[in-house]
Amino acid sequence: MLAVLAQVLGPICDPDAPFANRALLDLASIDKKKRSKRTRGVQADKQRLDYTFQFGHFLADLCSALTAKALHGPLPIEVPFAGREKKLQLAPTQLNCNLDIASIPEKHSRKRALRVRADLPQDIDVKEARAPLVNLRISAEMLIFIAQTGMNLAQAKDLPRGSYRWQVDDENYLVRGVYKPRRQGIARFVVFRSYRDHFTRYLAWLDELKISETDDRLFPVIYSDQVPPAYALPAFHNIRRHCRDLGISYVGSRDLRRTRINWLLRRSRDPGLTADMAAHTAETLLRVYEEARCGQPSRQPVRAWCPRATGGNSS
Secondary structure, eight states, X not given: OHHHHHHHHHHHHOTXXXXXXXXXXXXXXXXXXXXXXXXOSHHHHHHHHHHHHHHHHHHHHHHHHOOHHHHHXXXXXXXXXXXXXXXXXXXXXXXXXXXXXXXXXXXXXXXXXXXXXXXXXXXXXXXXXXXXXXXXXXXXXXXXXXXXXXXXXXXXXXXXXXXXXXXXXXXXXXXXXXSOGGGTOEEEEEEETTHHHHHHHHHHHHHHHTOTTTOOBSSOOOOSSOOOOTTOOOOOHHHHHHHHHHTOOOOOHHHHHHHHHHHHHHHHOOHHHHHHHTTSOHHHIIIIIOOOOOSOOOOOOTTTHHHHHHTOOXX
């Protein structure tokens, strides 16, 4: 309403000013209210949770498929998904997975195609030869980590790699980075019990590929050419592309965090406890994250898709 009035009164107050309506809006000192994009109602919440769990299973299947052995093996790497007939074929972006090698007329081109798809020789570094696939698993691991810990993307991308000490805190594990023995490390994040085995396997995978020797971050990135600025956030382009190919809804890091926090708030009904786990004040939690619900909330836990890939228990 104020904008409409400014359009009418601005030219009258100052006919020579080209943007008098904008100046009038500034003088009014009334902020435009942000429209809420939150979903409302039980059905909308259940639908969003379904999308989130489907996306979580997809990430867990990617991590299970991209082992060090598979990365050294033949291409493409096939990833089966539970409940889906279509399998995802993973290969570096320049490789055509649908190419019929037998149809190549030139003998040398046919041999080259077979060589590119064959197992990697022992003297070839997998980080350089198949960097897109390595980065794909690291991206999936980062999104799972954000969903499990509630850490924001800007913090997670620069989190340092190191030794970790696990401390039990009721149903959760409090993870401490071991940097100063006298202080017994610095508390880094809180995770669910079922995520510990998955996280430990990821650290072992980093060590097996020797990725931490060149990048000391927990979620390193292998760059083939241009290195982006330090402030740039990951865009997860490959994750988005594979989601489109499979017809899966992509769930960004912000929505993953919000889903986790809202689930914790509904389960515990304790804003103070939930705010402590989410590293927020209770006022911020209720103002930003709490979503109005009607009826009984879904009882499916936000961590349910992690144990399926790790073989753990969901209790």
